[in-house]
Amino acid sequence: MKNVIGFASDNASVMMGEKGGVMALLRKENPSLFVQGCVCHSIALCASNACGELPNRVEELARNIHTYIMNSPKRFTEYEEFQKFTEAPLHRILHPSFTRWLSLEEVVKRVLEQWPTLKLYFTSAALEDKMASASAILQELHNPVIKMYFSFLAYILPAVNKLNLDFQATSLRIHKLRTSISSSVKGILSNFMKADKLKSSDLTQINVHDPSNYLSLGDIYRGAITESIFLEHSSDISNRDLEQFHVKTLNFYVALSKQMLKRFLSSNLFNNLHLLEALDPSNVQQGKPKSIIPLAVKFPNIIEKSAYEDLNREWREIISCELPALSVASEEPENSGMLLH
Known part of the structure; x- marks a missing residue:
């Protein structure tokens, strides 16, 4: 105990x-x-909160496509024939979960992968089945702004999921989590905040509540594919729809950043993780930190104060030694199977 x-x-x-x-x-x-x-639960809450800033019709489209095709063996078989005809991957349409928000990345990517085939299938379904649901889905599939929302999510959700996978990795990574959190949060902030506002090394000092710190709506980065869809269909997109897309995606970034700053950078976990960076062999080789005591005092149940001097003497001997060069293994976290396939 x-x-x-x-x-x-x-x-x-x-x-x-x-x-x-x-x-x-x-x-x-x-x-x-x-x-x-639970860190993974907190990340899911961040994603859930941010997705609430986007139009409901984005998630509804993914859900309606799944319901229409996957709930009918006949339609599923027909859709497979369309996949073969268009030479699309024979992948199933995934179902967005109400409780597993981080699975949304795979759902979004699957819909984008199948987009041309889906348009062809629902064109046929709308004519032959004469169902309002098929016609409504087809109308959304022909809307370039809806596709831009999907592409935006396909761009930003992997950054959130990467952090989640870092925490689920089976390999020892606890000494790298603070760097991983900082990198993820700063990467998200760089999409919509002015560069000079991100120069502070202390991310908790960055004010994401002040709109004057944001880039102009047109300069906010929403992913390369999103940009290409707009350039291809710019003549078909009204100024009103484009402005709404810009505002909604900015609100997504702001909500996501606020949640991550609140749940991670302001938590006891983040404040203490920098002490564990002392366990990183590459830091040891560079002789930092000079003392292991700041970490030791956090674990009075493991080491008593009377042993501090001997502990730090051994630590200083280690960082003074000539150590062989390290062979750095891949830093990719192992996937724990959380995502849908």
Whole structure:
């Protein structure tokens, strides 16, 4: 019990019982117990909150396509024939989940992959089935702005999912998580914030609430494919629809950034992760940090204060040694199978 580190869900103090529940009982045995909310759940909440800024019709299109084709064996078989005719990959249409927001990336990519085949199929379905649902889907598939929303999500969601996969990796990466979080958040901010506002090394000092820090609507980056769709169909897109697209995607960025800054950069986890960077062999080779004590004091249940001097002496001997060059393995996190296939 003395070496326990606890992990709980997003509302840890409520669900574990800060006053009389499991958390309180564990802290009787180990007062230095650290309780951190479920990171993957927090990331999903960030994505969910941001997606709420986009028009409902984007998710509804993905859901309606799945319902129309996959809920009927006859239509599914017919769609496979259209895939073969258009030489599209024989992939199933995926279903967007209400609870697994991070699976949305695979749903979006699948719809974009099948877009030409879907247009051809629903053109036929609208004529032969004469169903209003098929005609409504076809109308959305012919709308370039809707396709731009899908392409925008296909661009930005991988950045969110990468962070999620970093936390789910089975290899040891805890000493790199702070850098991973900072890089992900800064990458998202760079899409819509002025460059001079991002120069601060302390991301918590960046004010995402101030619109004067944002790029102009037309200069905000929404992905290369999104830009190419607009250039191809610019004459078919009204100024009103384009402005709404610009505003909605900006609101997505702002909501996502606010949530990530709140849930990660302002959390105890992020504040303490920099101490674990001392465990990175590449940092050890560079002789940093000079002392391991800032990390040791966070774990009084593992090492007593009386052992600090011996611990730091050994640490300083390690960083003073001539160590052989490191062979750095791939930094790609292992996929834990969270995404849909």
